[in-house]
Amino acid sequence: MPKALLLIADGSEEIEFVTPYDVLTRAGFEVQSAGVELKNPQYAHMTRNIRIVPDHPTLSSVPHQNAHEAFDILILPGGAPGAKTFCAHDAVLQLVADFRKAGKYVAAICAGTTALVASLKRFGGEKREVTSHPSVQGEIEEGGWAYSEERVVVDGRVVTSRGPGTAMLFALTIVEQICGKEKRDEVAEPMIVSEKL
Template sequence: MSKQGYVDKRCSSCFAGARRKQIWESQLNTKMSKTALVFLAPGAEEMELVISIDVLRRGGFDVSVAGICDASPIVKCSRGVSVKPDILLSDAKGPYDILVLPGGLGGAQSMARCKAVGEMLKQQENESRWIAAICAAPTVLKAHGVGLGKSLTSYPSMKDQLKDDYKYQEDKVVVDGKLITSRGPGTAYDFALTIIDKLIGKEKASEVANAMLLTY
């Protein structure tokens, strides 16, 4: 106690208890951060790739970007933008709350050929965890036999490849169970915000959108 009779709050048991609770809640929130693995393949559509990564990180996701089977250390995307993955797919340590597949025709074709991508997608589906695919990437789901019979959407030119095996829709974003799909570069923000909405909550998605001067 000081000469004025002041008690330092740091010595107060109530203050100490509140501080312990604050630390505990912070640690709990860190442990509970949602995890996302974003596949990076040669020919990926860079807007869909980077917007998804950026928006999910703004939403508090722990995002890892994995170069797939035939990816080089620096991956060239569909418009010539080069991106360095965080890890190789072989080094990915799941499980992840969500697997995210950006589009781009070349990227989708690479993911469709990659056995390891198919194995991860099938395990994700079997264990009732989330999968998200945009633009041409829903064709990767078909190639690996994932989500058959569900409602989905894609880039318009992919419709004929998907309509016989899925309930094809033309909304900007389609959610069916734990499958999220979207149409293309212009819907990438809606796609990523929907992921935040479904895995964390609408309030968080709106908060992230507002900070980017978007409406969700």
């Protein structure tokens, strides 16, 4: 069973957090979420005022000392305030670097892609072609990353996407990358996912 670690902060985008959590669970992943610098340790206060309770209130409370060994993929949702928290958090940036060095998948959507840029500035690594919400495109290009305006971009083991409207495609692409197209189709069909997605 593949395992996914999904981060959440105050100001993360609801759809970009819930959609991967839901779709990957449907695909048979063990999904766990961890809070990052939450003001209230009981929940994350999201961008649209929805409150979400993470599985673990902090990264340090995830019951795996070396998350990059225990999980197959690290996922970072967007939402500008949440992404800024990720970019300023040493443990998050280290975690991104650890997953990438271990050859594991790292996925980011919307402004979450900026945490990949911040991690590479801090810990080094290989730049990949990525995408993001248009509002942070300049920041990513200034970091020297190749930029695409495709809805979802896969380059090696880095998966990135544009925003709330691409969250379903983002999640299904993760399923396909780790479990194959047959599993993606198996998950997408009962959800009545449009072929045009």
